[in-house]
Amino acid sequence: MSSALVWQIVRAQNSFMRTGLHGHKFSAEPGNLYNKHSYKYSGIANANSVDVSLENDTLKLSTGRPKTANQPKKSKCVQMIKKNARRALVGICKQAGSVRPDLKQAAQARAAALAKSLRVKKATK
Known part of the structure; x- marks a missing residue:
């Protein structure tokens, strides 16, 4: 379809x-x-979609594959990004830009917000 x-x-x-x-x-x-x-x-x-989410304190980037859109198991490519926040943002920006250039900024903003939520606050005396 x-x-x-x-x-x-x-x-x-x-x-x-x-x-x-x-x-x-x-x-x-x-x-x-x-x-x-x-x-x-x-x-x-x-069929071309990009999703950034959290799973077990790591960023998860899911991209859609248009060729296998009618096969649900193969239709998504999932990558777990365990790098630091800056490296993760660069990787997500490149991947999202290659799949959906119009969603590149949104993917970067979502990844930055999720990475910020993972950050541990320093203890104050």
Whole structure:
């Protein structure tokens, strides 16, 4: 199925939709870096998707493979990034830029926020 057809099917009702104040629609789906309910940023509808998340105190970068979009097990390429925050940001920026250049900034911002949340605060005397 084409990604446009998938979006037409799932856009009206899916379990990831969230409605905010004043009727704004948001999305909690994996692969949606901006959390906006739209075709451009959808991780479900687009075969080329980028997702940055945490798993066991390491950053996890998931990218979609368009050639295997109809095979769910093979459709995602997952990389665990165990480097320090700066190296991780550079790697995520390069990978996201090669898959979806329009989502490069969003992936970098999400990775920076997640890396900052992992940082341990220094104890004060």
